[in-house]
Amino acid sequence: MKGAWGERQAQAYLKRKGYRIVETNFRTRLGEIDIIARDGPYIVFAEVKTRRDSRFALPREHVTAAKRQRICVTAEQWLQRNPGAGQPRFDVIEVYGEEGAAPRDICHLIDAFGG
Structure with a gap:
């Protein structure tokens, strides 16, 4: 499974x-x-997008406003269960490659939702 x-x-x-x-x-x-x-004082909620390449669109473009909203609401639920976990931050990680091989590239967008 490519996503896993x-x-x-x-x-x-x-x-x-x-x-x-x-x-x-x-x-x-x-x-x-x-x-x-955990990244220092931050609790990082990361969305991972996996693609063979970026020929048609960058993977980050598939993290729509609706998807960001769902991630934020889900993060709020996690934070309620884990009070004092840290300052929340939302990252997107793009993984390029084929399953069964080493990734060709990984692009880490820190604070991708604009703080």
């Missing part, structure tokens, strides 16, 4: 950058967050 492969690649990437993975695939009836990680 991309999420594993994004987790490994974040770990290499010193992030601590807190939870993956957090789901509520309102939405899902692919990766929740």
Whole structure:
């Protein structure tokens, strides 16, 4: 499954950058967050988009306003269950490549929802 492969690649990437993975695939009836990680004072809610290439559109373009809203509402629910977790931040991680191989590229958009 391409999405699961991309999420594993994004987790490994974040770990290499010193992030601590807190939870993956957090789901509520309102939405899902692919990766929740700690980065210093921040609790990072990361949406992962996996593509072979960006020929037709950048993966980040598929994180629509409606998708951002669902992620924010789901993050609020997680924060209510985990008070004092840290300052929330929303990132998008684009993973380019084919399942079963190393990713060709990973693009990490920090604070992608505009703070």
